[in-house]
Amino acid sequence: MSTNQIAATTVVLPSLGESVTEATITRWLKALGDRVEAGEPLLEVATDKVDTEIPSPASGILLDVLVPDDALVEVGGAIGVIGENTGPTAIPESGPVEPDPVPMSDAADRVEKLPRIRRTIARRMLESLQTSAQLTTVVEVDVTAIARLRAREKEEFHHRTGVKLSFLPFFVAAAVEALGEHRVINSSLDADCTEVTYHGAVHLGMAVDSDRGLMVPVIRDAAVLRIPQLARQIADSADNVRSGTIRPDDLSGGTFTITNTGSRGALFDTPIVNQPQSAILGIGTVVERLVPARGDGGALQIDVRSMAYLSLSYDHRIVDGADAARYLTTVRRRLECGFESSELQ
Structure with a gap:
């Protein structure tokens, strides 16, 4: 990735509420090199309380993703960089090529990672029954x-x-x-x-x-x-x-x-x-x-x-x-x- 850029803005995880100190990056809505406008949803995060979208703090090109999907980050932590490429050949690095999904029959089992919010619901329901x-x-x-x-x-x-x-x-x-x-x-x-x-x-x-x-x-x-x-x-x-x-x-x-x-x-x-x-x-x-x-x-x-x-x-x-x-x-x-x-x- 070229480092020729101006007016770069570091994207940080904003405050998500008084009692929320960290969140998990569930999905980036923009890929490296994509243009995003200020206020446009940039990524999705999950906390113990809610899944929510994080808007872009500035207009520009997504130059770097500092925190990948499924990673935990503290509020205020840097998660990405938005700016403008000035070099004529500045091309963002492409991420790894995802393999084509393997076809499965309708009867095959499917194993998925439980979303964070579902894990939170499960934990709180069990804690409630164990508490009272x-x-x-x-x-x-x-x-x-x-x-x-x-x-x-x-x-x-x-x-x-x-x-x-x-x-x-x-x-x-x-x-x-x-x-x-x-x-x-x-x-x-x-x-x-x-x-x-x-x-x-x-x-x-x-x-x-x-x-x-x-x-x-x-x-x-x-x-x-x-x-x-x-x-x-x-x-x-x-x-x-x-x-x-x-x-x-x-x-x-x-x-x-x-x-x-x-x-x-x-x-x-x-x-x-x-x-x-x-x-x-x-x-x-x-x-x-x-x-x-x-x-x-x-x-x-x-x-x-x-x-x-x-x-x-x-x-x-x-x-x-x-x-x-x-x-x-x-x-x-x-x-x-x-x-x-x-x-x-």
């Missing part, structure tokens, strides 16, 4: 009133806000509201199990499924948000995760988590608590079912109702089964009472 005594309580809730409100208002809501009106923001609003009455659900134990912190604010983690793996972006101060604001922040968080633009700081500081497994058709699940939180709420899919009930005078009636399951997994070291049942009962009561059209404004 977890169990799950499930209740069934009738959301027919919400289904009718949604059917009436969803087109106008989408036109006004640009966000589709799903069942999720109603579940979130009821769950967050109930935390004010049941503070132990929004609490955290210290590592020694000697002190508990009852959080004054609700910083809501929303589990998001993506091609990169499961991530939990945090919606700050969720208790002060109305349904339109919740719907917008839920949608934006999911979009940021799936587009790879989520920031590491957006994935930390949660006090309570919700996972919407019903979006994939699951009736209910037993989610694992996101440490050091004390509980996580799973929301099942909404289905129409024939439900018997007693009408006026005690007569048996059978009606089509919109039903869903709510499953709360919790840390039994601090949350008792009665606490979980009381919390879920409050959430259910709020959902079955329904919401007013004015609450969608």
